[in-house]
Amino acid sequence: MEFKKKILDNGLRLIGEVNTSAKSAAIGFFVKTGSRDETSEINGVSHYLEHMLFKGTEKFSALEVNEAFDRTGAQFNAFTSEENTVFYAAVLPEYLDEVTKLWIELMRPALRDGDFDMEKNVIKEEIAMYKDMPSFDVMDRCRSLHFDGHACGHSVLGSEQSIDDLTAEQMRDYFARRYAPNNIVVACAGDFDWEKVCSIIEEPCGKWREQASARKLEDCAGSGKSARGEKASLAREHICLMSGGMSAQDDRRFAGSLLAAVIGDDVGSRFFWELVDKALAEAAAMQFAAMDGTGAFCSYIRCGSENVSQVMDIVRGVFKSVADNGVSEDELRKAKNKILSALVIKNELSMGRLVDLGFNWTYLEQYRTIEDDIEAIKAVTVDDVHAVIEQYNPGEFTQFSVGPGQSS
C-alpha cells in the first residue's frame, strides 16, 4: 500500500492509496455538503442536486452520460447524507481514466430547467418509497426530534412540500456555494496509476473557483423528547432511540463504536440476549454515528404492540446497567473481534477502502492505514468505554416510534 496526496492551488484535495494486488480501482468525489448545510426553505436540495449531476452537462445529455459510464462497466452511483454527498465508481483498472474524466465533467453540471422538472417526479417517488419503509421513516423522524432545531435534524430527502417549492435557481445557487474545489476531496483506492490520475484531474479541476464554504459546527446533546406517529395499517411497532455522542474528530469514536456493539450488535449483544433471543423483539440494534463536530448513538427496535412496554423497560434496564456497572472485559473483547473482522473484510474491496479513505480525509485531513484503525480499536480499554458512558449516557435518549393505532 502506498499513500499519495496532492493539494491544488484552489484547495481541491487529491488522495490515493495504491494497492497493486487489487483487481479493481475505485474513485470517489467526496463533497462536504448535505442536509445540515441547507436552510428549511431549500430542504432536500443536496440530495436532489446529487440526482441532477447525472442529468448531464453543457456537452452531454443524461443518456449520453449513462451510456458513457456503462461502456466502462463501472459500478457507479452516489449517496447523500446529513453532511456528505459522495459520487463513486468501482471499475476494472483499465477504465479508471475514463470514469475519472466523466466524473470531472459531471461535477460541473448543466442543471437545466427541463431536467430539473422531470427529476422532481423521481425525487417525490423516492420520498413516497421511504414512507412505505417504517424502519427508515422512524429513524428520519427521530433524528429530527433529537436534533430539534440543530441543522443535523434536517431530512436528507426533504418533504414533498419543500421539494415542490424548490426552484432550479435556488439549486444553482446552492451548487455554486457548496461544490467549490476547497470543499471536495477526490480519493482513489485499488490498483491505479497515481501520476496518470493526477494529470487527468489537475488541468480541468484546477480551473474551479474557490469559495467560502465553511460549515458552522455546533455540538448537540439532543432534545430528549419523546413522540409517536400512528398509521392504522402498520403491523409492528418501530422504535428509534437517539442519544448524544462523540464527533468524527474525537479519538474516543472507537470506544463509541465498541460500546454500541456491546449494547446492540445484531447478535451476541445485550439487546440480543435480553430482547431478540427471548423473542420479545425481532430486531434490536444500536449503532454509533460519529459526525462533523457532533455524534449520536442510535438504536432501532421492532416488536409487536403487545410487547412495547416490556421491551422499553428492558431497554432502560440495559442502559441503566451499563451506566451503573459498565461493560465487562469479555464483552469488550468480543465486540473488538467483530468490529476488527468487519473492518478487514470491508477493506478488502476497493470500494470499501475508498469510503474509509475519503471520509478520514474529509473529517480529519489525515491518512489512516487499515493498521492504524486496527491498532486504535485494539487499544480501547474498558475504562475508555466507561469514560464514554459517563459523558454520553445512552439512557438519556430521544425516542420516536411509529406503529398501529393503540387500542384503549
Place this chain on the structure above:
Amino acid sequence: MAARLDKHILDNGMVVLGEPMDAVESVAFGFMLPAGASVTPEGFCGAPSVISDWIFRGAGDKSSRELGDALDGLGLHRAGSVGSAHLSLGAALEASNLSEALDLYADIMVRPSLQDEEFEPARQLAIDGVHSLDDDPRHKVMIKLREHFYPHPLGRSTIGDIAELESLSAEKARGIVKERFNLSQTIFAVAGKYDFDGVCRQLEGLFVRRRRKRQAPAGAVEVGSKGGPQGAGKYTHIDDDSAQVHIGLMTDAVRLVDADYYNARVAVSVLSGGMSARLFTEVREKRGLCYAIGARYHALKDAAGIMCYAGTTPEKAQETLDVITGEFNRLADGISDDELARAKVGLKSALILQSESSGSRAGAIGSDYYMLGRVRSLDEIKDAVEATSVDSVVGFLRNKRFEDFTVVTIGPKKVTTNT
C-alpha cells in the same frame, strides 16, 4: 487470472469446494444443507426459518449462550439464509479463526441441542418475521411474486406462513432436521485464505468419522402445476394503504444449463443492466415514473425467470406497468451493437469486481456446483458472455417471446394487465 478450484468429496458424500484468493486475509465459508423452503413438508411453510434459529440455541456441549459467545469470540459474521432449495449456514471471518469456526458449525449441524424451551422463541421470531413483512411491502411483493410465478412448491415463501408456523411443533421440527440435514447431499464451499488439505481433514473428522451411518437421500421435490399455491391467476393484487403501488412482475427465462443462458443474461442486461439500460431510461429518466425500477435474472435449479420491481405512486402505476411490459416486448425488435457492448462489459466487470469478495466467491462456487454439478471458472463465464452477438441474443428473444407475465401489486390501487 486462471483461478484454482479446489474440490474433494468426503466419504459421506459431502462435496467440499474451495477457491483460494491471494489478496485477502479473510475467509468465507458456507454449508448448503438440502433443507430449503421448497423441500419442507406440506403444511409447515416457514419451518426452515424456525430451524435456522433453533439450531443456534445450543449445540454439542454448549448452551445457547456459550455457543453464541464462542461464535462472537471468533469475530465471525454470520451469513445464514433460507432459499428455495437450501438452508445455508456460513460466515465470513479472519482466516486464522477458520478451524475453530468449523468445529462450532459442525456441532450446530450435527449435534444441535434442539431443546423444547428454546423452540418457542425461535418459532415466535419466525412468526414475527411474517408479520413484519406487512410493514415492508417492497420485500413482500417479491416474496409473493415468487410464490405465484414458480410452480409449487419451488416458489414457496422462505419467510413462512403464520397458520402453518403456528401448527409446527418442536417434535415435527426435530423430525425435519433429522430428515433434511443430510450430509451426503450437503455442499461446502470456502473462499479466501485457507489450507485446503487442512480443511478437508478437519471436515472428514467432524462429519465422517464421528458419524458412521450414511444417510439415505431425502425424497425429491415433487413439482406441481404452475399457478402458485392457491392456483392463483397471473395477476394478484393485495390492497394496502401504502404511499406507492409496489409492482412485481416476472416472466419465464431459460435455466443455467440451457444453451441460451448467456443470451438471456445479455438480454436482461440490455433491459436493466446499468443506468443507460432500457428500463431505467424509459421508466425513470424519460417519464419520471419511479425512483426504484429494475429487472434481474433469477434462477432456481429447475426453473428460472426474469423478475422486475417498480414502486410508484398510485396514479402512475398503470403507465409504469405498461411501459415495463412494452420494454420487455420491444427487446425482440432488436438491440444495437452499442447496447450489446455495454451489456457485455457490464456483466464481465461485475463478475470480476465480485470476485474480490471472499463471501461472494464462496456463494458463487457453491451455487454453481448445485446448479451445474461443476464450477465455472471466471474465464469460462467471460468467454461465454463475449461469444454472444446481436444475432444470437435477438434470435433467442424472437424464439422465446415474453408473453406471460405473472404480476403482483401491493398498494391502494389495482392495475390492469394484458395477460
